[in-house]
Amino acid sequence: MKFIPVKGTRDFYPEAMRMRNWIADAWRAASLRNGFEEYDSPIFEYLDLFTAKSGDEIASQLFNFTDRGGRNLAIRPEITPSLARMVNAKINALPRPIKWFSIPRLCRAENPQKGRLREFFQWNVDIIGPQDELADAECVLTAVDAMRQLGLTSSDVQVHYSSRELLSEVLESLGITDQGAGEVMAVLDKRNKLPADKFDAMLSDAVGGSDAIAGILRFLDAGSIDASASPEEIAADAGINAGEKALGAIAKLQAFGGYLDAFGIADWCRYDTGIVRGLAYYTGIVYEIMDAGESLRAIAGGGRYDNLLEVLGGPGVAASGFGMGDVVLGILLEEKQLVGDLADRVDLFVVDDSPELFSEVINLVGRLRSIGLAAEFSYKRQNVGKQLKQADRRGARKAIILRNDGAFIKDMASGEQTACVLDELLSDPASVLGR
Amino acid sequence: MKFIPVKGTRDFYPEAMRMRNWIADAWRAASLRNGFEEYDSPIFEYLDLFTAKSGDEIASQLFNFTDRGGRNLAIRPEITPSLARMVNAKINALPRPIKWFSIPRLCRAENPQKGRLREFFQWNVDIIGPQDELADAECVLTAVDAMRQLGLTSSDVQVHYSSRELLSEVLESLGITDQGAGEVMAVLDKRNKLPADKFDAMLSDAVGGSDAIAGILRFLDAGSIDASASPEEIAADAGINAGEKALGAIAKLQAFGGYLDAFGIADWCRYDTGIVRGLAYYTGIVYEIMDAGESLRAIAGGGRYDNLLEVLGGPGVAASGFGMGDVVLGILLEEKQLVGDLADRVDLFVVDDSPELFSEVINLVGRLRSIGLAAEFSYKRQNVGKQLKQADRRGARKAIILRNDGAFIKDMASGEQTACVLDELLSDPASVLGR
Numbered sequence: 001m002k003f004i005p006v007k008g009t010r011d012f013y014p015e016a017m018r019m020r021n022w023i024a025d026a027w028r029a030a031s032l033r034n035g036f037e038e039y040d041s042p043i044f045e046y047l048d049l050f051t052a053k054s055g056d057e058i059a060s061q062l063f064n065f066t067d068r069g070g071r072n073l074a075i076r077p078e079i080t081p082s083l084a085r086m087v088n089a090k091i092n093a094l095p096r097p098i099k100w101f102s103i104p105r106l107c108r109a110e111n112p113q114k115g116r117l118r119e120f121f122q123w124n125v126d127i128i129g130p131q132d133e134l135a136d137a138e139c140v141l142t143a144v145d146a147m148r149q150l151g152l153t154s155s156d157v158q159v160h161y162s163s164r165e166l167l168s169e170v171l172e173s174l175g176i177t178d179q180g181a182g183e184v185m186a187v188l189d190k191r192n193k194l195p196a197d198k199f200d201a202m203l204s205d206a207v208g209g210s211d212a213i214a215g216i217l218r219f220l221d222a223g224s225i226d227a228s229a230s231p232e233e234i235a236a237d238a239g240i241n242a243g244e245k246a247l248g249a250i251a252k253l254q255a256f257g258g259y260l261d262a263f264g265i266a267d268w269c270r271y272d273t274g275i276v277r278g279l280a281y282y283t284g285i286v287y288e289i290m291d292a293g294e295s296l297r298a299i300a301g302g303g304r305y306d307n308l309l310e311v312l313g314g315p316g317v318a319a320s321g322f323g324m325g326d327v328v329l330g331i332l333l334e335e336k337q338l339v340g341d342l343a344d345r346v347d348l349f350v351v352d353d354s355p356e357l358f359s360e361v362i363n364l365v366g367r368l369r370s371i372g373l374a375a376e377f378s379y380k381r382q383n384v385g386k387q388l389k390q391a392d393r394r395g396a397r398k399a400i401i402l403r404n405d406g407a408f409i410k411d412m413a414s415g416e417q418t419a420c421v422l423d424e425l426l427s428d429p430a431s432v433l434g435r
Numbered sequence: 436m437k438f439i440p441v442k443g444t445r446d447f448y449p450e451a452m453r454m455r456n457w458i459a460d461a462w463r464a465a466s467l468r469n470g471f472e473e474y475d476s477p478i479f480e481y482l483d484l485f486t487a488k489s490g491d492e493i494a495s496q497l498f499n500f501t502d503r504g505g506r507n508l509a510i511r512p513e514i515t516p517s518l519a520r521m522v523n524a525k526i527n528a529l530p531r532p533i534k535w536f537s538i539p540r541l542c543r544a545e546n547p548q549k550g551r552l553r554e555f556f557q558w559n560v561d562i563i564g565p566q567d568e569l570a571d572a573e574c575v576l577t578a579v580d581a582m583r584q585l586g587l588t589s590s591d592v593q594v595h596y597s598s599r600e601l602l603s604e605v606l607e608s609l610g611i612t613d614q615g616a617g618e619v620m621a622v623l624d625k626r627n628k629l630p631a632d633k634f635d636a637m638l639s640d641a642v643g644g645s646d647a648i649a650g651i652l653r654f655l656d657a658g659s660i661d662a663s664a665s666p667e668e669i670a671a672d673a674g675i676n677a678g679e680k681a682l683g684a685i686a687k688l689q690a691f692g693g694y695l696d697a698f699g700i701a702d703w704c705r706y707d708t709g710i711v712r713g714l715a716y717y718t719g720i721v722y723e724i725m726d727a728g729e730s731l732r733a734i735a736g737g738g739r740y741d742n743l744l745e746v747l748g749g750p751g752v753a754a755s756g757f758g759m760g761d762v763v764l765g766i767l768l769e770e771k772q773l774v775g776d777l778a779d780r781v782d783l784f785v786v787d788d789s790p791e792l793f794s795e796v797i798n799l800v801g802r803l804r805s806i807g808l809a810a811e812f813s814y815k816r817q818n819v820g821k822q823l824k825q826a827d828r829r830g831a832r833k834a835i836i837l838r839n840d841g842a843f844i845k846d847m848a849s850g851e852q853t854a855c856v857l858d859e860l861l862s863d864p865a866s867v868l869g870r
Contacts (some may be wrong), residue, residue: 001747003520005485006508009477011521017473032779033804035811035829038452040556042444043478043510043540044498049438058477063479063508065500068544071442075510083559085438086446095828097814100449105540105639119477130814134797145804166735193560202487262794313437320714344467362569366698369468376470379532379565393530394470415782 008110008118018342022122022149023326023333024103027123030146031101034138035299036125039100041082047072051310053081053281061108078323079104079124080305087128088314096129101142115297126321127304128309133252135320136285136304137259143267143289143300143322150329151338157299159265160272161287164303166240167276168248170219173241174212182280184216189276191220192294215239220273225253226260236385249284256285281305289324291332299332301325312415346374347433349391349412353403355381360402367426388412398433400425443545443553450604453777455556458585458761458768459538462558465581466536469573471560471591472534476517478728482507487747488516488716497545513758514539515740516557516747522563523749531564536577550732550763560737561756563744568687571720573738578724578735578757579700585764586773592734594700595707597723599738601675601684602711605654608676617715619651624656624711627729640789650674655708660688662696684719691720716740726767734767735759765791781809782827782868784847788838790816795837802861823847833868835860 005011012020031038047064076082079102081130087098092401102124110116125142127135147157155193167188171181183206191199207213222238231250235242240250253271260266269287277286286303290296302322333339348368352361361377368375376394378387384401390410391399399410400420409420409432425432440446447455466473482499498507511517512790514537522533523793545551560577575594582592602623606616618641624633638844642648647806650862657673666685675685690704693702704722714719719739737757743750768774783803787796803810811829812820819836825849826834834842835855844855844867860867 001444003481003516003523005477005520006479006481009479010471010477011477011519011524013525014472014474017475018753019855020475021473033809035781037449037779038447038456039449040447040452040455041540042440042446044441044444046438046441052438060503063496063500063502063507067498068495071441081438082446085440086448088438089446090448107478131815134814141801143805148805192775228696258794259797262797264798264805265801290488344472359693363695363699364692366576366700370583370699372468374468374470379567379569404843429541 002200006118008112010117010119011229015342015343018344019330019339020326021309022339023329024121024123026146026149027101027324028105030142030149031123031125034099034142034145036099036101036142039083039086039102040104041076041079041086041102041331043105044073044075045085047074049081049085050077053308060225061110063107063109067207074196074306075107077106077108079106079122079338080126080308080321080323083124083126084309084312084314084319087317088309088312091314091317091393097135098126099130100128101125104122106296115331117327121326123300123324123326124321126319128317128319131306131318133256133285134259136287137256137263138320139320140269140303141261141263141265143324144268146324150333152332152336154268156292157268158292158333158334159287160275161267161269161285162271162273162275163249163253163284164286165275165284166246166253167219169243169246169249170215170240173243173246174215175209176207176212180206185276186278188216188220188274189278191274203286219392222273223271225250225271226259227254241422252284256363266274274402277301277303281308281311285306285320287322288344295329296332299328319383343395344374345395345397346376348373348398348400349387349396350377350400350402351384351387351391352381353384356403357402364400364402364422367430371426371429373429441553443547445554446551449779453779454765454774455761457774457777458764459556459558460597461525461581461584462536462538462759464576464751465584466558466560469534469577469580471534471536471577474518474521474537475539476511476514476521476537478540479508479510480520481519482509482515484747485509485512486517488743496545498542499660500546510542511539512541512543512687512735514541514557515561515743515756515758518559519744519747519749519754521536522752523744523747526744526749528750533561534572535563537590550766556761558735558759558761559756560752563752563754566741566753568691568720569694570753571691571813572698573704574737574757575695575704575722576698576700576754578745578759581759582724585768587767587771589703591727591767591771592724593727594704594722594724595710596688596704596720597706597708597710598684598688599712599717599721601681602654602685602708603679604678605650605675608678608681609650610644611642611647615641620711621713623655623709625712626709641741660685660692660706662692662695662838678853686718695783698826701798712736712738716743716746720755722757731767732763733763734763778830779809779830780830781811781836782831783808783810783833784822784829784831785810785812785835785837786819786822789817789837790835792839799835799857800838803864806861806864808864 062074107119187202187206218239231247236251260269282303283306284304288298289300300322304320306318350361365375365377378390401408407420407422410417474761497509542554620642622637653674666682669685694702710730717738721738723733724735735757738754741753785796800812813825834845842855845852
């Protein structure tokens with residue numbers, strides 16, 4: 001009998017687990033520093049919850065099953081529907097803004113590829129309540145703050161943002177609405193992933209009119225949203241028919257840019273009309289975080305989704321947030337050689353000089369651990385040299401050597417060895433260990 | 436449309452999440468202090484892996500499903516089979532002893548009851564390699580260490596241990612072997628959960644001979660394993676037919692007791708012949724951790740399982756470990772009122788005296804977060820008093836008030852307010868915040 005893990009899932013051996021924890025710890029620390037509280041949902045939910053949000057086509061990406069009670073259930077492929085369900089259930093009891101984060105394990109029945117697995121972890125950061133670009137900007141700040149903690153800089157990654165609302169307005173002014181708009185957006189979303197000729201052909205198919213194509217391309221090529229220009233000037237520059245909603249969307253982009261600036265992260269961010277986001281429920285600012293070379297999949301994606309709580313049976317409450325997966329981020333951190341030495345280190349490794357002292361070894365280990373120190377020992381009764389070698393492999397900072405003539409403490413880095421009074425070590429470890 | 440979570444699963448709103456994290460943090464800290472490394476496995480595996488270990492009857496407790504590739508998969512109901520699979524796959528590359536822990540999310544298709552849910556978290560601690568009761572004792576020490584960190588004492592909980600090997604020998608000496616032994620053990624495992632008359636009737640059914648019943652009851656009533664007595668004396672006292680394997684099992688219980696003593700946790704532990712453990716794969720020392728009142732389900736259970744790696748296609752390598760769930764432990768910690776104030780606190784809450792200073796507020800917040808401080812602000816432009824009230828609700832330690840005549844820092848506990856030089860705060864926060 002030979003057992004293997006399922007394709008697209010990962011075994012986290014200790015080294016891989018330390019890497020996963022290192023990333024998750026940075027996500028959690030950035031979340032708390034930015035004023036978010038952690039939540040979590042069950043790993044499986046009623047299937048309906050996921051199809052209500054994203055339509056039946058999401059069902060093909062789900063691991064779904066029927067339990068003994070005949071319930072149609074699914075492993076969560078994303079946490080946003082569960083977030084909306086939880087918020088809706090307590091909407092009147094929760095003080096706003098609701099600033100929540102989570103680091104769920106998610107599963108999708110996809111074909112495993114580079115950067116895309118069937119099981120992964122995704123940091124989710126959401127602000128529910130304010131219909132204000134400040135919330136979009138604060139989510140982006142939180143993402144940048146975590147990436148900064150992991151050692152990435154604005155030369156390594158960029159937040160590409162645009163306005164889904166403005167794009168809708170532009171398409172509408174060109175006579176492209178409803179389902180047609182959805183199809184065109186799906187093509188635009190692939191612009192960075194397709195060869196130019198293929199993109200042109202698909203866009204032409206979806207649009208079906210050369211005037212409209214010219215208008216779309218002119219909008220896509222408009223490169224920036226000037227903070228000091230008026231919305232009317234910006235619209236004119238980009239060839240946008242300046243209706244009230246389009247001007248409003250431009251003003252929101254300007255406000256968003258102003259907040260990024262005030263938060264001190266303008267150099268991490270750039271306006272990019274190519275950002276569309278596949279999912280239908282975004283309603284305003286949208287963004288993706290890309291590596292500078294744009295050779296990897298998006299590291300994160302998010303935006304404003306003001307209708308989702310209502311779609312899932314709640315009141316009309318504004319919301320904005322993003323998801324950042326661990327897989328692409330992990331690839332980037334390794335490419336940039338930002339993963340340092342993550343090995344767990346023990347404070348003390350207790351060694352005996354002869355086997356009859358072994359019960360004293362484990363007695364001391366038990367006492368050291370009971371006062372909060374990480375202490376380790378060898379299961380094999382072997383000579384001091386071999387035990388010290390094991391201490392070294394475990395990354396021990398110091399070794400305690402028990403001998404018939406007393407106890408000694410050895411600094412593993414310097415090799416320096418001195419006599420050690422065990423009662424002192426146990427009553428005031430900092431004075432002996434120098435911390 | 437109204438969506439609800441599936442029966443037996445939990446929504447972790449921030450308060451519940453903090454409690455879950457508090458427990459998991461104690462588990463993780465105790466694991467690292469005791470020299471264990473963290474690992475994790477996928478949330479789903481091939482169904483075969485779980486049925487190979489525990490038989491087809493486990494399948495009724497599984498959430499299983501077939502994916503689009505026709506694979507028979509299941510959400511993990513326990514992590515030990517995955518642990519054995521992972522260790523087997525790298526058995527020659529892993530230095531021994533393999534001391535690993537994990538805090539997996541597990542799912543079982545059970546009827547939800549007090550202390551038993553369909554989705555829960557379980558701390559798993561295992562030592563693979565040493566065929567030595569020292570490993571059993573070190574796992575117990577690690578469990579005790581975590582419970583100690585959570586505020587429990589030996590008056591609150593006790594580790595009840597016995598020897599599955601000794602029980603097998605006793606049954607065999609009474610002529611009860613193989614399947615009969617399995618049936619009798621299943622009855623004995625229920626002794627603490629059944630009324631006495633019902634237990635007697637079931638035992639009588641399973642054994643079918645009054646001599647054997649008397650022998651079993653005499654063994655069950657033997658209360659202690661004296662460290663200074665010989666195995667032969669102990670066997671005679673308990674009416675055990677002193678074959679070589681029975682004497683060996685008694686000697687192992689004595690060794691185990693000696694290690695508990697050397698580790699300084701003898702007062703947390705007691706010999707209890709009533710401990711059997713339901714699962715078939717235990718081979719030596721077994722234990723359960725119970726609340727002192729024994730009014731709850733077991734907090735943890737474990738023991739030695741020397742055959743499992745081999746059953747799952749690997750070499751014959753000894754192993755020992757336990758699982759501790761979050762549900763019963765959580766109930767006990769709440770009953771004992773050991774759950775303190777777990778609220779996330781922010782270091783600084785930045786307030787403005789008038790709306791035109793707001794962009795300075797968010798600029799300062801961005802800079803404070805970038806140097807690692809937890810800083811928060813109000814989304815609503817409202818007067819200083821209301822903003823300070825919000826700061827208080829968020830547990831802020833200090834507030835920074837930006838006014839047209841300068842910045843001020845207010846200690847939220849004492850109410851004391853002084854002028855604040857922002858450049859000093861940003862360049863040397865410890866000097867200003869007094870930490």
